[in-house]
Amino acid sequence: MSDPGSKQITILSSDSIEKNLQIDSPTLVDVVDEEDNATAGYVLDPKAYPNHAAGLHLTPDGSKVLIPQPTTNPNDPLLWPSWRKNLVLLVVCICAFPPDYSSAMAAVTMIVQSRQWHVPESQGELFITWGLLPLAISGFYIITFSNYFGRLPTLFFFQCVTIGTAAWEATATSYNSFLGARVVNGLFTGAGQAQALLWIKDMYYFHEHPRIINIAESGIMVSPYIGPQLTAFIVYYVGWRWAYWLYLIIVSIGALFIVLFGEETMYDRRRPPSEQFPRRNRLLRVLGIEQARTIRQRSFWKAVIRPWIALEKIPVLLITTYYMLFFCWSISVNVTISVFLTEYYQFNRQRHRCFFYFFGITGCFLGWLSGHWLHDAFGRWYAARHNGRIAPEARLTIIYIATVLMAVALVIIGLCVQFRWHYMVLAVFCTMEAGATLIATTAVHAYFLDAYPEASGEVGQLGALGRGLGGFMSTYIQLPWLAKQGPARVYGTQAGVVVAAAGIVTFLRFYGQRIRIAQGRVYFKD
Structure with missing residues (x-):
């Protein structure tokens, strides 16, 4: 193919x-x-x-050639003013925030719900795991619909279904009903996350990608820390149902922002303006009506098969595997931190535990702050030493920094809990773990986008797949593993996995370009 x-x-x-x-x-x-x-x-x-x-489009200061080169059509998203691009990016970030927020807050509510519905807490954990698995696989059909029907209507209709599932979660009266709501919610809530690289690629130039990815992923990465923090307050004062009513409000705000500020960014720069869909009414684009007027230009079968063709590319498969093995332990820390604080540090009140989750917010802020300059600075350094070229594999070098930070953090977290060191030590290294996760996430997605720009949505959703599968796996095994071997051994092993997984990065640094050339581009015949 x-x-x-x-x-x-x-x-x-x-x-x-x-x-x-x-x-x-x-x-x-x-x-x-x-x-x-x-x-x-x-x-x-x-x-x-x-x-x-001479004759090429450059940045306003003339220091960079714009890649890709924009057309002269004002409807080309690359030519939109910065405020318009950033407003659309804000809409996407708001819609990408709820999935991990919801998954993480279930780690807090499951304790109360298990007692209410008289089921073991081990069964309550299924609220997390069976919300993550559908979220992980949903990207395959989300990107299919986005490429065929358009980015904007896909995001809007998936957000509307998510509103319904959030209301179902808030009003569920039994264990089975709530578990069913979690599964259906996972199938529809992930549109913003799966589409993120697609939107970024549509609107921004190559030299802007790391900075914009860093911003978008910061919003996604911080959500699983804000979720438990707010939920702990809510459960303590007014009960778990209000946590899901707040989730309903958040996803409803996302839908409102889509209607008020969303814009379609699907644009084929190899077709003349006369063959682009008309842009007369933005609300018609929200509903997908204007995009449907050029739907014959697109093949639904081609849209279906694209994610699977992207997955057959060896670098894509390898870096997705790496990301799963790296990211999963961040989820494991987030899921078990509430248990540690209760059982080992006597944080007996939800309102006390919730303050501890500031470690994640702080870590994501530090990760964003460092990444805002780190990725671009390394790109300039690399280009200066390679005849002005920036190979996609160069983006992966930053991962070594994240690997060291994550491995050290996991080892100290395990020792801290095992030997009851002060909880502020735990907070510091949980902060390091959160920052390392964001640094690695930006590097992975920048590599995806640079290596396969023609398949931005497909490789982007595979990043979300790695994140979701890693979260599913870690939440499924974490608590039994801790009970059997203890925190020091468990987190030490996880640190070893992170270091070993960096071998995948090293392999791609040396052989990734050769493999990409041998396999060719993500190419499809109509």
Whole structure:
């Protein structure tokens, strides 16, 4: 299904660039070919192009060539003003916030619910695990619908169903009813997360990707810490149902923001403006009516098969596996921290435990703050030492920093709980673990987007798959494992897994580009 020989790599060919520059500006999309850049390495410096990139679109300060090159059509999302792009990004972030928020707050409510419905707490854990598994696999059909019907209507209708499932959770009267609500909620709540890279790729240029991914992922990463924090207060004062009524309010705000500020970013830059769908009424685009007028240009079967074709690419499969093995232990810490505080540190009140969850918020803030400069700074350093090229595999180097931070944090967390060190020591290293997770997450998704820009949605949802499967696995095994071997051994083993998983990163750093060239692009025939 892939066709490695379908396209000859001609990046920075002087003859081809000079020839194309004599044609109308829309063909600049072909001049700076994004897929060729992904294969051979991205080149941003105008001096590396013939005639100092004369005729190409540059950043306002003239320091970088824009990749991809925008068209001249004002409806091209790349040409939208920054405020409009950022407003759409805000809508996506608001919709991407609830899934992990909901999964994490179930770790707090399950204790009360298990008592209310007279089931063991081990069964209550299924509220978490069976919410995560559907969330992990939902990306496959979310991206299919997004590519066929449009990003905006898919996000809107999935958000509307999520509102219904949130109301179901808040009003459930039995264990089975609530568990069913969690499963259905997981099937629909993940649209914002699965689509995140798709929206970013549609609106932002290559040199903006790490910074924007860092912002978007910060909102996703902080949600599983805010969830338990707010829920602990709510359960203590007014009961668990109000925690889910608040969740209902949050997802409803997301739907409202879609209606008020959402915009469709699906745009095929290789088609002339006359073949793009009309943009006359934004509410019609929310409902998918305007996008449907060009639906014959798209193949539903092609949209269905794309995520599976992306998964057959070895670098995608490897980095998804790595991310699952790295991220899962962050979830395990978040799920068990409430148990540690109650059993080992005598935090007997929910209102006391909730303050401890500030460690996650602090860690995500520090991770965002460092990542805001770290990823771009390393990209510039790498380009200066590789003839101006930034290979996608260069993004993975930052993961080594995250690996060290995560491994140290997990070891100290295990020792801290095992030997009852002061809870502030626990807080400091839980903060380190949260920050390391965000740094690695940004690096992984930047690699996805740089390596396979033609399949941004597909590889993005595979990142969400790795995160979801890791969370499902860790919540399923964590508490029995701790009971059997104790915190020091468990978290020490998990630190070893994190370090061993970094071997995948090392392999891709040396062989990832060769494998990508051998396998070819994510290519489909209609």
